[in-house]
Every structure is written in structure tokens, then in C-alpha cells.
Amino acid sequence: MASGKIMIIDDEESMCQFLSIMLRKEGFDVQTYTSGRVALEKLQADSFDLVITDIHMPEMDGLEVLSGVKESDPTTPVVILTAYASLETAIEAVNRGAFHYLTKQAKNEEIKMVVKKALEHRRLRKENRFLKKQLRIQHETKKMIGKSPMMNEVFDLVARAAPTDSTMLIHGESGTGKELIAKEIHYASKRADGPFVSINCGALPETLLESELFGHVRGSFTGAVKDKEGLFAVACGGTFFLDEVGDCSPAIQVKLLRVLQEREIIPVGGTRPIDVDVRVVAATNADLELGIEEGRFRADLYYRLNVIPLTLPPLRNRKDDIPLLVDHFLKSLSANGERKLTPDALELLTQYDWPGNVRELENIVERMVILNEKDVLEGDDVPPRIRNFGNEPVTVEDQDLGSMSLQDLEKQHLIRILNDVGWQKRKASSILGINTSTLYRKLQRYGLEQ
Incomplete structure (x- = not known):
């Protein structure tokens, strides 16, 4: 049997009786009212899953009832009944938020079908609201953590920028929490009730990425058997997070530029632009x-994205936050939340440089918790790679320093850092505190190419 609480409003008692008998046979809880004003008063004290109202009534018509229902609970669907199939009235009712309209001459099966669809729509909206609430709660447990001066600057910038609709570009090494900070921006913005949609632009080939971002129309390419909505359309009313935007191909960059300039997209194989209301965080x-x-x-795309730049510091530059992060991970990973680290274990974690940043720290803490059953984790429980960090010999011996020029010292230091990171120039430039273009110029000057 079906379930759901339905309110019927019609000034004709016979119509109320006919609908209530039919719907009660289907298992619905039905209450009838011949006055729109009385019905709305009842709505203030009780909730209903569906309202069916006549459009032409004395004292208060169906469109006024519709407005009152939407003011009381926007998620409650309203079906309008009309004795005459007036297209203008139907359009006005739908524009005001009615779920559907029916003529009073409609067949019983048609009425039942519309009622079931309306109730399913109500159920999905409630489920959607519940899931959004759960996501918000989940986000609260996975917030960015830090009290260092660098992170306080990040939090201050987020607080100032989040309420705006300005495009933001987040810079940061892998594992620093770029998506987490993007979610902070979203949930602190006026779009918090809208969707947060994310995609890694470097994880998909160009053709698939284009279809995912902008959608496609049926027949636009082999395998496109039906229209598909792109993620920009899905993100309407919310925030779209474009991770690793630097990996986009030139063709995708042109389309992203159009979105940021015109606030519209054209699906793959389509000809008509679709307006999108979305905030972009890259x-x-x-x-x-x-x-x-x-x-x-593209320079023009860069300037469109870089309206508000935000740089997340690597973990090695905010080591004061490591005890806070470790404590947070221990509490989230421990069943009773009572797992601790000895001071020497914490010292070992603090002195390490964490090339994988916060993600690497979380993984190490998780490994220590899983592999050790004791409540207090000691220095010996820290992985050997981290325990032995800093004990390897340096490239430049102390006794040679006095005879070396400043340029020789710089060259040797560059070689040591590059060897440490496997000649990954982006990572080396971050450790050295210079941008990659400066590092390339120094490598050319010293003839250090690998």
C-alpha cells in the first residue's frame, strides 16, 4: 500500500469526497477542506506530503493557496485542479511553483499517477536535503586544521573571499588540502545550500573531460546514445572545484574561458548556449x-581564474601545526579517541619534512594506529624512514665551506635538494622557496640539466 499525507482543498464538497475516497483506497492519509484559508491555518500546525487544490474558489483562490504552501514549506508539492483546461492559468501556476495541474475531468489513473509522482518528488527532495546536511556534518569533521601564522592568513583570506562570488585560484603542493579549503570556501558562502561539485582535470583524457564538464547531445560522438548534462550544469547554484586546472588541454582552456567570461556553456555537439550560475574555484x-x-x-584564462589567489603552505613550513594535526588524526582513527603519542614520537614526526604534506602525515598516523594496539605510541613505532630522517650525510663537508664561493655553495645546495626529490623541479623550487622559472634559470646558469 502507498503511504503519504495528502491535503485536498476544494469548495465543492462532492469533489473533496470523490478524491478522498479514491486516494484512501490507495492507502493515503487524506484530509479535506472547503476553505483555502482554513487549510493554510492547518498547514501552520501540521505537515503534509502533498496539497491538491482547486484553482477557482471564493475567499482564496488556488494560486493564493499555492503561495501560502510554498511560504510554509517550499518542499511540499502542489497540484492544481481546474474545471477548464486554461493554458494561461496552467503556465502561471507552474511558474509559481506548482508541481502539476489537472482538469477535473481527468481519469482516475491519471490522477493517481500524478499523485505518486508528486510524492516521489517530495521524497527525493527530503532525501536530498538530508544528504546535504550529512555532507555539511562530514565537512565539519574534516575542516582544515592549523594555528600557525601561515594558516591564520589562509583562514582570514577565506573569511573575506568566501561571501563573494569571485573566482579563486588555490596554489599548493599535492596533499596540502586544496579541496578541503575549496569546501571551506563553499560552505562559508551564500551558495552553501547549493551543490559542491569537483573534478580532477588531470585525471581524464581531453575528450572525456570535455563531455564531463560541458555535457553532450545524443549522437555527438560514438557511444553518445542520449543527452548528458555536464558538471557545470549540475553545479548551478553552487560551487565548481576544478582541481589541477593546469593540466587542461588548450581546447578545454578555451571553453573554460568562455564559461568565465559569458557564464554559459555549449554541450559537445550542441549549438545552443546554456546559462550557468556557478562559482568557480580552481x-x-x-x-x-x-x-x-x-x-x-593561456594568459587570459589565468587572469580570469586568478581573481583571488590563495596559497596553501607546505607542511614543512608550518611544523607548529603538526601536533594539532596528529591529535586530530588520532582521535578520528581511534575507536575510543584515547590513543596518544610520546613526546619523542611526536618530535620525530615534527622534524620530518613531509614531501607528501598533510595527506602523508595522515597516512603515517593511520599506519601507526593500525599496526600497534597499545594506547601510547612510542618513537620505535614511527616508520624507520621518518626516524632516520636527517641522519644522511650532506653533500658539502664543513671543512670545505671556507674555500668555496657563494656560487659554489648555491650550486651544491641545488644539487642536494634536487637529488633529495628525484629531480622533480616543482617540488625542489617549493623547498627552495623560489618559483620554478627562477630554478630553471639557475640550472641553466650552472649547467645542471638532467
Whole structure:
């Protein structure tokens, strides 16, 4: 049997009786009212899953009832009944938020079908609201953590920028929490009740990425058997997070520029533009300015994305936050929340440079918790790679320093850092505190190419 609480409003008692008998046979809880005003008063004290109202009534017509229902609970669907199939009235009712309209001459099966669809719509909206609430709660448990001066600057910028609709570009190494900070921006904005949609632009080939971002129309390519809505359309009313935007191909960059300039998209194979109301937050661990110099990234797109730049510091530059992060991970990973670290274990974690940043720290803490059953984790429980960090020999011996020029010292230091990171130039430039283009110039000066 079906379930659901339905309110019927019609000034004709016979119509109320006919609908209530039919719907009660289907298992619905039905209450009838011959006055729109009385019905709305009842709505203030009780909730209903569906309202069916006549449009032409004395004292208060159906459109006024519709407005009152939407004011009381916007998620309650309203079906309008009319004795005459007036197209103008139907359009006005739908524009005001009615779920559907029916003529009083409609067949019983048609009425039942519309009622079931309306109730399913109500159920999905309630489920959607519940899931959004759960996402918000989940986000509260996964907030960015830090009290260091660097992170306080990040939080201050988020607080100032989040309420706006300005496009933001987040810079940061892998594992620093770029998506987490993007969610902070979303949930602190006026779009918090809208969707938060994310995509990693470097994880998909160009053709698939284009279809995912902008959608496609049926027949636009082999395998496109039906129209597909793109993620920009899905994100309407909310925030779209473009991770690793620097990995986008030139063709995708042109389309992204159009979205930011015109606030519209054209699906793959389509001809008509679709308006999109979405805030874009992008992120990258690449040097986009170097990408512009090398012709890999469009300058006009960069300036459109970089309206409000935000840089997330690597963990090695905010080691004061490591105890806070470790404590947070221990509480979330421990069943009773009572797992602790000894001071020497914490010291070992603090002195490590964390090339994988917060993500690497979380993984190490998780490994320590899983592999050790004791409540207090000691220095010996820290992985050997981290325990032995800093004990390896340095490239430049102390006794040689006095005879070396400043340029020789710089060259040797560059070699040591590059060897440490496997000649990953982006990572090396981050450790050295210089941008990648400066590092390339130094490598050319010293003839250090690998």
C-alpha cells in the first residue's frame, strides 16, 4: 500500500469526497477542506506530503493557496485542479511553483499517477536535503586544521573571499588540502545550500573531460546514445572545484574561458548556449606563470581564474601545526579517541619534512594506529624512514665551506635538494622557496640539466 499525507482543498464538497475516497483506497492519509484559508491555518500546525487544490474558489483562490504552501514549506508539492483546461492559468501556476495541474475531468489513473509522482518528488527532495546536511556534518569533521601564522592568513583570506562570488585560484603542493579549503570556501558562502561539485582535470583524457564538464547531445560522438548534462550544469547554484586546472588541454582552456567570461556553456555537439550560475574555484600545484611563458597555459584564462589567489603552505613550513594535526588524526582513527603519542614520537614526526604534506602525515598516523594496539605510541613505532630522517650525510663537508664561493655553495645546495626529490623541479623550487622559472634559470646558469 502507498503511504503519504495528502491535503485536498476544494469548495465543492462532492469533489473533496470523490478524491478522498479514491486516494484512501490507495492507502493515503487524506484530509479535506472547503476553505483555502482554513487549510493554510492547518498547514501552520501540521505537515503534509502533498496539497491538491482547486484553482477557482471564493475567499482564496488556488494560486493564493499555492503561495501560502510554498511560504510554509517550499518542499511540499502542489497540484492544481481546474474545471477548464486554461493554458494561461496552467503556465502561471507552474511558474509559481506548482508541481502539476489537472482538469477535473481527468481519469482516475491519471490522477493517481500524478499523485505518486508528486510524492516521489517530495521524497527525493527530503532525501536530498538530508544528504546535504550529512555532507555539511562530514565537512565539519574534516575542516582544515592549523594555528600557525601561515594558516591564520589562509583562514582570514577565506573569511573575506568566501561571501563573494569571485573566482579563486588555490596554489599548493599535492596533499596540502586544496579541496578541503575549496569546501571551506563553499560552505562559508551564500551558495552553501547549493551543490559542491569537483573534478580532477588531470585525471581524464581531453575528450572525456570535455563531455564531463560541458555535457553532450545524443549522437555527438560514438557511444553518445542520449543527452548528458555536464558538471557545470549540475553545479548551478553552487560551487565548481576544478582541481589541477593546469593540466587542461588548450581546447578545454578555451571553453573554460568562455564559461568565465559569458557564464554559459555549449554541450559537445550542441549549438545552443546554456546559462550557468556557478562559482568557480580552481586549484593547481603547477607554476601557471611558467606555463604561460612556455605556451602551455593561456594568459587570459589565468587572469580570469586568478581573481583571488590563495596559497596553501607546505607542511614543512608550518611544523607548529603538526601536533594539532596528529591529535586530530588520532582521535578520528581511534575507536575510543584515547590513543596518544610520546613526546619523542611526536618530535620525530615534527622534524620530518613531509614531501607528501598533510595527506602523508595522515597516512603515517593511520599506519601507526593500525599496526600497534597499545594506547601510547612510542618513537620505535614511527616508520624507520621518518626516524632516520636527517641522519644522511650532506653533500658539502664543513671543512670545505671556507674555500668555496657563494656560487659554489648555491650550486651544491641545488644539487642536494634536487637529488633529495628525484629531480622533480616543482617540488625542489617549493623547498627552495623560489618559483620554478627562477630554478630553471639557475640550472641553466650552472649547467645542471638532467
